Amino acid sequence: MGVKGFSTSAVAAGIRYADRLDLGLIFSDTPAVTAGVFTTNQVKAAPVLIDVERLKQGRAQAILVNSGCANACTGEQGMDNARHASMLVSQALNIQDVLVQLASTGVIGEQLNVAAFENSINQLVAALSPENFEQVAQAIMTTDTVPKTVYRTISIGGKDVNLAGMAKGSGMIMPNMATMLAFVLTDVQISFPELHAALVSGVSRTFNRITVDGDTSTNDMALVMANGCADNPWIDEDAPPQDRQLFRDALEEVLRELALMIVADGEGATKTVTIRVCGAKENEEAERLARTVANSNLVKTAFFGEDANWGRIIAAMGRSGVRFNPDKVDIAFNNVLLVKNGQGLGKEAETAATRVLKEKNFAVCIDLKDGAGCEEIHTCDFSIDYVKINANYRT
CATH class of the missing domain: 3.10.20.340 (ArgJ beta chain, C-terminal domain)
Structure with a gap:
């Protein structure tokens, strides 16, 4: 199920292994209201540090995500590599660099394979389609055994509002945020304060209520992008309380289902x-x-x-x-x-x-x-x- 105004793609870039999807792109036709929650670990990966700063504007248009390398504990070189990857995709998409969010997962302490990004970004952008959501969910897997996706449609003010969520996580899981990544795309029309409050509330009751092994990663994040294409009545401080609660409940349902998928797919888990x-x-x-x-x-x-x-x-x-x-x-x-x-x-x-x-x-x-x-x-x-x-x- 696609969400209006979003396209996605994934390619096998060879970041760590050959012939496996490991680089994904999420793109909104227009800048989207975007909220994020990030790891509380004192050791934060380069993409997390960049994203936190960029999200102060409450807007994003693309998420570039890779598996195979966490780009954590990589110093200034790691920051430069992350910025370079961001620039490659922003130029290929013809959007502002500040509107690109970055996410990485994989081994800590290794430098990003920059050549893999340089050789793959054009192919990644060319492959953008409303139909590739599941492939991106596959590209972000590390020790996961299955991709994790959830879809919901609700009605707000007589308009269909769609949500599509993906997550990865199997080990190094105990949030305050858990190694997990989660991205939710929605076409709801919503203000940043309302979206951010809904995400923080939802995460506290879902991702922050799971544990696989008690470890909190350096790269954990959950991002929600809302591009407004559903054209529903605005969800803001003046919206009817029932509309605000309807969206909050739907987002929390998506996050909870993803969180339980992570626990069920815990490394080696049988129960x-x-x-x-x-x-x-x-x-x-x-x-x-x-x-x-x-x-x-x-x-x-x-x-x-x-x-x-x-x-x-x-x-x-x-x-x-x-x-x-x-x-x-x-x-x-x-x-x-x-x-x-x-x-x-x-x-x-x-x-x-x-x-x-x-x-x-x-x-x-x-x-x-x-x-x-x-x-x-x-x-x-x-x-x-x-x-x-x-x-x-x-x-």
Whole structure:
């Protein structure tokens, strides 16, 4: 499904490997209102540093994205290479250089293969078409096993508004932003403050609620481009609240679906698990507890081994920094209550919980019985293949 006013393309540029799509381009016929959220890692890649500065104007017309090289920890040479790649595409598109957003993913510490960009940009621009969205999603993959795309159409003021989202991410995933890239294209007519607020709110409830391995990348970003081609009534501070909420909900749905795809495709993952903590004093405390459990290697290896070892869960909770009464804690796997008031319910309960652990998707539900705070984090199991993938990442 295309989004009006956008075209995309992808080519095999040979940035790191031969004969695989690794360079993608997203182009809006007109400058689009654009909002971004970026990694909180202190170590930021060259494209992130450039994008943050450029996005102060709230507009962009193109996204140039590559896999195979992160262009992170590459010094001034890396910044020059990123700017050179940007200039190549802006000249080929005949647009202002400041309207180009850059994204890179791959190995940290290696310089960008500039020749690959120089040899491929004209082909990339010539191949622009409304039909190539899926190819770009493929070009941004690194250790991902499947491309990740989501499409939505909603009606605002009697006009169809389309959204198309793509993401990559499989390992080095724990946002505050997670190694992930996400791009959403929409033809909605919206002001920058409204778009930015919708993105920040959506990311906080989706991408910032997932973890694969507890690592935050140097290159993480989520960008949303809105070109206004839907010609819907403006979504701004004066718009009807229901219109603003309708778009926010649609964007959050797209982001959530992409986020869950990332967890399901976690490196070596065989299970997707929701850690839900309720009964905390505050939502913030519930989130911290859930995140600690979700990131515990001992918990995640138990999920992989289909071992209902609830002791690892309550032990992880105990080092979260959140004060709670262990003698009030209940733990259930889906609807199977395994622990009541801090004590296990015996072999029969463990056997039933083990059956839940054999499913590909399940929830761990923790009740502290101490308040109204409730949050959930999405994670995956930690398999032998995760170690193999990351041990061999650069070879």
